[in-house]
Amino acid sequence: MPRGTLRLKEPMARHTSWRVGGPAERFYEPASVADLAAFLAELPADEPLFWMGLGSNLLVRDGGMPGTVIMTSGLLNGLERVGEQRVRAEAGVACAKVARFAARAGLKGAEFLAGIPGTTGGALAMNAGAFGGETWTVVERVETLDRAGGQHERAPEDYRIGYRQVSGQPDEWFIAAHLRLERGDITESSRRIRDLLKRRSDTQPMGQASCGSVFRNPPGDFAARLIEVSGLKGRCIGRACVSQKHANFIVNTGGAMAADIENLIREVADTVERLHGVRLVPEVKIVGRTADDA
Numbered sequence: 001m002p003r004g005t006l007r008l009k010e011p012m013a014r015h016t017s018w019r020v021g022g023p024a025e026r027f028y029e030p031a032s033v034a035d036l037a038a039f040l041a042e043l044p045a046d047e048p049l050f051w052m053g054l055g056s057n058l059l060v061r062d063g064g065m066p067g068t069v070i071m072t073s074g075l076l077n078g079l080e081r082v083g084e085q086r087v088r089a090e091a092g093v094a095c096a097k098v099a100r101f102a103a104r105a106g107l108k109g110a111e112f113l114a115g116i117p118g119t120t121g122g123a124l125a126m127n128a129g130a131f132g133g134e135t136w137t138v139v140e141r142v143e144t145l146d147r148a149g150g151q152h153e154r155a156p157e158d159y160r161i162g163y164r165q166v167s168g169q170p171d172e173w174f175i176a177a178h179l180r181l182e183r184g185d186i187t188e189s190s191r192r193i194r195d196l197l198k199r200r201s202d203t204q205p206m207g208q209a210s211c212g213s214v215f216r217n218p219p220g221d222f223a224a225r226l227i228e229v230s231g232l233k234g235r236c237i238g239r240a241c242v243s244q245k246h247a248n249f250i251v252n253t254g255g256a257m258a259a260d261i262e263n264l265i266r267e268v269a270d271t272v273e274r275l276h277g278v279r280l281v282p283e284v285k286i287v288g289r290t291a292d293d294a
């Protein structure tokens with residue numbers, strides 16, 4: 001039996017930063033990569049499978065997730081310096097921890113990760129970025145697991161990597177990243193991290209349940225600007241509202257349903273398109289079944 005915890009009907013609202021989402025049929029927290037590989041090897045080939053980290057970019061619908069959800073956050077948590085300029089981080093390590101670890105090791109280039117409230121695996125899947133830095137610019141290679149539990153090593157060339165999107169190996173998931181960084185200075189990197197976090201708290205609704213930016217920026221413009229000039233700041237459906245502080249954030253003001261958030265996302269995209277002729281594309285991943293389908 002693979003070690004770890006398997007829960008049935010686990011409420012996804014407990015694991016998403018929007019604090020919404022119906023139950024996962026099965027929710028597995030592996031004890032190690034080897035246990036996860038053994039668990040995958042035993043799964044039926046047609047079992048729906050979904051991997052998650054900190055749920056900071058996920059809108060899970062109210063009917064929940066069919067099949068099995070694999071949780072990595074805080075579980076696959078190896079973090080080590082390899083040689084002079086490389087760091088190996090397992091998928092479940094928080095981005096902020098990687099940023100601090102690299103800075104303390106006197107390595108620069110990973111500071112931008114400090115403000116991304118997700119895991120290394122999520123950052124690889126999303127090509128997460130902030131303040132000019134992007135995850136895959138510092139990735140030398142990754143380790144993956146396939147559906148049958150087989151391990152692989154992949155290079156960036158094995159993926160199509162774009163702005164907040166990564167594709168190319170559909171039936172593999174990330175278990176670790178090898179980052180190649182530059183020699184830096186501990187004091188300088190620590191100051192940069194502090195500056196980035198301050199800029200964030202000045203411009204974003206900290207302490208409110210959100211998923212960060214809901215929409216990708218369209219070419220040559222900013223989603224937040226388009227939403228603001230469309231008069232949508234403060235618009236609410238149920239307890240889901242467009243943030244007053246940052247127009248590209250939707251916040252759960254307490255007790256919102258996933259359907260409220262999804263309806264608000266649609267209304268914002270429709271209004272911006274009607275007024276400005278630009279169709280905003282969600283950056284957040286919308287997954288699972290509606291309450292009607294469940």
Ligand SMILES: Cc1cc2nc3c(=O)[nH]c(=O)nc-3n(C[C@H](O)[C@H](O)[C@H](O)COP(=O)(O)OP(=O)(O)OC[C@H]3O[C@@H](n4cnc5c(N)ncnc54)[C@H](O)[C@@H]3O)c2cc1C
Nearest residue numbers: 053054055056057118119121122123125128129174211212
């Ligand atoms: C307040 C706030 C601020 C934010 N600011 C930023 C920002 O500045 N820049 C930015 O880019 N994002 C930002 N985000 C969004 C989010 O933090 C990132 O997208 C992050 O990379 C998601 O990581 P996660 O571990 O939470 O992934 P999850 O939300 O759990 O999952 C996101 C996607 O990644 C996939 N995934 C997760 N783990 C793996 C894995 N091991 N292997 C394969 N696929 C996997 C999931 O299946 C899903 O499709 C912000 C979010 C919040 C709440």
